[in-house]
Amino acid sequence: MLKNIQEKIGYLRETQLGSFIPVLLALIVIWIYFGIKEPVFLSPRNFYFLFMQSAVVGTLAVGVTLVLLMGDIDLSIATVAGVCAAIVAVLSTKMGVSAPIACLAGLGAGAVLGGIMGTIIAYFRIPSFVVTLAGLLGFQGLMMKILGIHGAINVRDPFIRGLTTTTLPDSIGLILAAIGIIIFGLAIWNNRRARNAKNLDNDLLYLSIIKFIFFSTLVITATLILNAYRGVPLTIIILLSLTGFLGWLTTSTSYGRAMFAVGGNLESARRVGISIEYMRISAFALVGFMAAVGGIIGASRYASVSFNAFAGGPLLLEAIGAAVIGGTSLFGGRGSVWNAILGALVIGSLGNGLDLAGARAADKLMFSGAILLIAVTLDAVTRGGASRK
């Protein structure tokens, strides 16, 4: 009986829509609960801040999903974000480098740091857990060194600040939303037609329609709510574009296939000729890059780079928690970068709602812990259901 249910949930989670459902339900429950308890929670203004607050965690969560897919983990993401943010801050405010170039340097640094850790993991066959833990410690030190004795640098550069303060005009936001919806709809329709033409089994028509309606409603509602306050933030567009690219990379290229194969059955991946070393190095470099993006967004949002905002706080655990809450397996081989964003929203909403409700830090931590525990348990249970058959 229990096994049967496990199997059903396991099966559900393997489908594309099904993997969205648990995290989405969690999100809806949280929103309804806080919406009733603290009506302010559902105001456009609060939503705007909710999205912005979740942006840094979301970026890191999307990044770390890449290595989670391969059955690895990166514990250094928050500190890499910190180091890169510090590099950008020092270059642009102290050394007079123009801000865009400073940002590029920061992004490059992130990729290099990630790539170095990936190389060590790949060639010395050390578990990623250990190597990135060393990275976590080492980069904390590095960040302190870069920031100097004050431990914080203010960032007032208009370009960097603009990354999180700019919002799109209402009309542009709506046009982008419309374009997104049209592309999504055409993709579904095209795919259905091509499958029919080739005599391949199709999803039930009403499922495709539900998928489309669901997606359009989500996009339009979000756009309208954001427009009701300040408009769609540039940050969200950046994050969605990067996630879109990584989503395509993981699901629609040989590279992505190889990631899932490495996470699902390393030996099998090796036998078909996938270079495990190349996969590890490049994936960790990508994670480092995404960490750097998160670092720059953070620097822009807080208008400063401080040790506590990145390395000292809960950022690392929130990011990994977001990925797992989104349904990405810690055991490797299952997950999606899009779900990581939903996971980040769950964590963000929880924190935001509890703040509004006047909860203390202690309660917030315990709530977050409980949610994460539920997500991980669900992960372990459904994994058992799927592989025991």
Added chain:
Amino acid sequence: MNNNNINPLKNTSSEQTNPIHFSAQGIMKKFGGIDALNDVNFELRRGEVMGLVGDNGAGKTTLMKAISGAQLCDSGAFFIDGKEVKINSPHDASRKGIQIVYQDLALCENLDVTANLFLGNEIRYLDNLKIIPRALRPLNHLSMEEQTKAALRKLKVHTITSMRTKIAFLSGGQRQSIAIARATKSDSSIVLLDEPTAALGVSQTKEVLQLVKRLRETNHAVVLISHNLNNIFEVCDRITVMRQGENIGVFDTKNTTPDQIVSSITRGE
């Protein structure tokens, strides 16, 4: 042109069979002090299933690994259609049409049927645009799915309806079918099956044996390793017996009894 080997009731006397397609000669392999393979000769014909039997540790898997390039032998030579070939890696072997299905399957449970069939060898768009790295060219999902369907249909596997089913949800027999389909999808002429029925129940074993017969009909040279002599006698045309790293002899299934094979396995007669 080769009607005579499609007929399963064919007379196994040598003048009606295909010429030798593959042969291994004088294969030696030592593991420390153990002679895992000692001067083994081995030959295969197309459209024929060769049973390979022997006690645990007789060297069956080692021989298969040598032929498939997974583990190099110390000395010996391989010939395909009379010409000597070098097999130094699995890649070499598969380029020459040799495919192996491992005892432990080696499928990715988290990927679907199509993805497993094409793993490491995907069909992509823009494949002639060399500036885009190979790994980043977009996958042609539908072509792959279509070909997967065709490959399974060719093997008469009808129990798998959706090519988008994850391997985790398939039975052992179905998984074995997919592993075999993967091995025979490309232009392979030789398929090595190492204990494909070891973990299967009665009906699933039957499914797989059916598949082995299909491979004979599609003019493959098939090697079937099994400890179950019933299975061996059901599908094999000839049987090679190995004992302590040596080839004891090759028997025509038609003119042999299981008892003879057993005594050959245990006493080397």
